Amino acid sequence: MSSALAWFLLFLGGLFEIGFTTCLRFVEGFRNVPWTLGFLVSVTLSMGLLAVASRTIPMGTAYAVWTGIGAAGTVLVGIGWFGEPVNSARILLLLGLIACIIGLRLTAL
Numbered sequence: 001m002s003s004a005l006a007w008f009l010l011f012l013g014g015l016f017e018i019g020f021t022t023c024l025r026f027v028e029g030f031r032n033v034p035w036t037l038g039f040l041v042s043v044t045l046s047m048g049l050l051a052v053a054s055r056t057i058p059m060g061t062a063y064a065v066w067t068g069i070g071a072a073g074t075v076l077v078g079i080g081w082f083g084e085p086v087n088s089a090r091i092l093l094l095l096g097l098i099a100c101i102i103g104l105r106l107t108a109l
Contacts, residue, residue: 009052010050072098
């Protein structure tokens with residue numbers, strides 16, 4: 001698999017991580033069937049894409065980038081849709097996290 005495809009799949013897996021963390025908010029102890037199905041599909045796709053991407057990208061780098069995308073995206077979903085607080089410290093830390101993700105990508109070339 002090409003490196004570009006592996007990175008694309010890893011990014012897509014990170015987006016599905018955002019999906020499963022968002023669904024997790026609504027599963028209500030896994031009694032809410034639609035959200036539970038969304039969670040199960042998202043977590044399966046997310047981890048499956050991580051597994052495929054890590055065949056090309058070193059596992060430590062892939063895992064760090066995957067979790068970083070999920071963490072940053074989940075923070076943004078929390079701010080955008082759930083009214084979580086926004087302050088300068090949070091924004092700076094989020095930008096630092098994104099910079100680290102980019103840095104890991106650039107050093108893996």
